[in-house]
Amino acid sequence: MARTGEKKRDVRAGVALLWGEQEQPSRGPKPSLDPRRIARAAVVIADTEGLDAVSMQKVAAEFGVSAMALYRYVPGKAELVELMIEAVLESGPDLTAAGPGWRPRLTEWVHQCWAVYRSHPWLLTATAMRRQVMGPHQLSWLDSALAALAPTGLTAAQQHQIFLLAVGLVRNTAQQRLDYDEDHNQEWSRLTGELLARHADRFPALTDAIAAGAFAPDDTDPLDFGLERILDGVEALIARNGQG
Secondary structure (H helix, E strand, O other): OOOOOOOOOOHHHHHHHHOOOOOOOOOOOOOOOOHHHHHHHHHHHHHHHOHHHOOHHHHHHHHOOOHHHHOOOOOOHHHHHHHHHHHHOOOOOOOHHHOOOHHHHHHHHHHHHHHHHHHOOOHHHHOOOOOOOOOHHHHHHHHHHHHHHHHHOOOHHHHHHHHHHHHHHHHHHHHHHHHOOHHHHHHHHHHHHHHHHHOOOOOHHHHHHHHOOOOOOOOOOHHHHHHHHHHHHHHHHHHHHHHO
16 A cells, blocks of 8 residues: 555556566667666666665756656666666675685675665665565575575575664665764764763763773774674574574
8 A cells, every 4th residue: 555645556567677677668669768778877876875875856957958858768766776776686695715614604705785785875775774675686595595504404484584783784884884973973972972971970981981992983883783793693503493
């Protein structure tokens, strides 16, 4: 059911567009554009100006046509965003360099996934939107992760949960990077330090942690640290299942 004030989408048409299965006209001049070219142009805009800057009018200007001309190929911005997601996921994943073994293969998968999010910060917002279906390239990432986990002997449900943990780690790292502001962090640290100095008795564990340098800058990579903990947990789960 569509939300109030929300235009109801043609789901079947959207799926056909995303999967390249839309009917092609048998007569008339050859189309001068195609959905993939339009999506790639939109990606360039989003990479430089953010997702909010992407509009049918702005993308149309890249091709020297009117916004109405684009609707022949893409019904609206929602469908355009789905095509943009497909465009940036098209090149991967490729785990051949990781060699055998589920752990190095899943590690490589996470690093490649993170590389996409790092290159396209808007992807975090785009993939959080309400969507109808995933395209073939997005599904290929899921398929690749499950293939990496297949030798573990874990259940399909457990493998899927591990995939969700891995994606969640990447997305959380991307969100932290997006939100990071050095000036804000320094101001936050100063104000928090002043508050804790006055109320140390109310927050003894936090006060001790700060005194021990828990929040001091270090060389720990948050993505690698989180990934290693997930992988250690998977190994423990495999071992536990083997003892059952």
